[in-house]
Amino acid sequence: MTSTEERPKIAILGGGIGGLAAAAFLRAKGFDSDVYEQATALTEVGAGLVVAPNAARLLRRLGVLDRFVKRAVQMEVGWEFRRWENGAVLSAENLQGECLRLYSEHTYAAHRADLLDALRSAVPEHSIHLGKRCGSVEFEGDQAVLRFEDGETVRPDILIGADGVHSRVRNAVIGPTRARESGICAFRALVPAEKAPDFARRRAQTLWIGPDRHLVHYPVSGEGYVNLVAFAPAGASSIESWTATAALEELLDEFAGWDQRLVELIRAAETPGRWALLDREPLDHWNRGNATLLGDAAHPMFPFFAQGAAQAIEDGAVLALCLAADPDDPIAALERYEGLRRPRTARLQEVSHGRSHINHLPDGPEQQARDLAYSQADPLRANGWIYEYDPEGAVS
Numbered sequence: 001m002t003s004t005e006e007r008p009k010i011a012i013l014g015g016g017i018g019g020l021a022a023a024a025f026l027r028a029k030g031f032d033s034d035v036y037e038q039a040t041a042l043t044e045v046g047a048g049l050v051v052a053p054n055a056a057r058l059l060r061r062l063g064v065l066d067r068f069v070k071r072a073v074q075m076e077v078g079w080e081f082r083r084w085e086n087g088a089v090l091s092a093e094n095l096q097g098e099c100l101r102l103y104s105e106h107t108y109a110a111h112r113a114d115l116l117d118a119l120r121s122a123v124p125e126h127s128i129h130l131g132k133r134c135g136s137v138e139f140e141g142d143q144a145v146l147r148f149e150d151g152e153t154v155r156p157d158i159l160i161g162a163d164g165v166h167s168r169v170r171n172a173v174i175g176p177t178r179a180r181e182s183g184i185c186a187f188r189a190l191v192p193a194e195k196a197p198d199f200a201r202r203r204a205q206t207l208w209i210g211p212d213r214h215l216v217h218y219p220v221s222g223e224g225y226v227n228l229v230a231f232a233p234a235g236a237s238s239i240e241s242w243t244a245t246a247a248l249e250e251l252l253d254e255f256a257g258w259d260q261r262l263v264e265l266i267r268a269a270e271t272p273g274r275w276a277l278l279d280r281e282p283l284d285h286w287n288r289g290n291a292t293l294l295g296d297a298a299h300p301m302f303p304f305f306a307q308g309a310a311q312a313i314e315d316g317a318v319l320a321l322c323l324a325a326d327p328d329d330p331i332a333a334l335e336r337y338e339g340l341r342r343p344r345t346a347r348l349q350e351v352s353h354g355r356s357h358i359n360h361l362p363d364g365p366e367q368q369a370r371d372l373a374y375s376q377a378d379p380l381r382a383n384g385w386i387y388e389y390d391p392e393g394a395v396s
């Protein structure tokens, strides 16, 4: 420890969902932290995400669930798979009652900004430093050193790299990692609810699956919008960021010939963002010296189980618990954190990867076998290993 204070000086690089969740859980355990975020305002560019019960339980534990559900939409139907050409329902989860009974919490869909707002409400203002772009992360022995573009240098007792998929902290901890083009890109867009067809305004997480493509939609923002995420061949698109946009016509072209109702939903969308999905193997370690990784910096995953943000939130909860259990030996606490989190997140990376094949099958015998399997499946129970995770149980 280089600090003379009783509690370690904790720096979190990145003020996204993972960084704020970590700061909030640390705060709940009596640790102060400094969150350094390059953006000048804490915001998430327009789109939604599903918050499964494993994440919702943690929001409740932080005391922010009530704030979150003011704008989040409680799902009544989950994983409703539909056939691309006619919307035939292949399978659907009835979440009403069941989700609460099995996992003590509901499943929600929300705008990312609403999730970020809820997490931020559990972090003291003085902890958040905006407009702080980190230019380099280096190690002096086991000591991580952050150099910001405004000239400031920070030498924390503990560094948490929550700086997303292009993480600088990961580069410093692991060295450069390989990312392969997956051949898939994601489009995402919002549709104002008044322009959306009735079927898309239902409180349902609906997935239309077809050859080489699938499209997911659900209502968000107090049901004021329908969020739409579509996956299609990447073509020339290679930018792994929502800063890239696409013309609505490109998205319409991708789904030409699909069920007309779906085409009408797409036609009502605002300008889509486009994100090329890059493929990364699970890492074999996350720690170096006094630094560790969290969220997408540690375990970027394809979004096909809708668990990336949920896992980032779990990471924050487990990390805070490990530090609280071993405050005098933070390096041992970081090791324990990595040991607890790496296997679970690697498994999610792997199963999420597998869905890119199964959801995009061309019509034929394999697709028919898949549809039959989906019709007999019970994902709410089959995904129990995801939804019932309890960080406190894991740590104790």
Ligand SMILES: Cc1cc2nc3c(=O)[nH]c(=O)nc-3n(C[C@H](O)[C@H](O)[C@H](O)COP(=O)(O)OP(=O)(O)OC[C@H]3O[C@@H](n4cnc5c(N)ncnc54)[C@H](O)[C@@H]3O)c2cc1C
Pocket (backbone or CB within 6 Å): 013, 014, 015, 016, 017, 018, 019, 036, 037, 038, 039, 048, 049, 050, 051, 132, 133, 134, 135, 162, 163, 164, 165, 167, 168, 186, 188, 229, 275, 294, 295, 296, 297, 303, 306, 307, 308, 309, 310, 311, 312
């Ligand atoms: C199409 C799609 C759909 C998804 N759907 C879901 C879903 O339904 N449910 C779900 O749970 N997850 C979903 N995810 C995954 C989820 O979005 C991510 O896992 C989650 O946002 C990761 O959070 P993070 O905080 O680790 O990273 P990020 O959200 O990327 O945050 C990183 C932060 O670090 C900051 N930063 C980066 N570099 C620097 C620097 N040098 N200096 C200072 N700050 C820096 C960035 O500005 C950013 O604010 C989806 C992902 C995609 C692509």
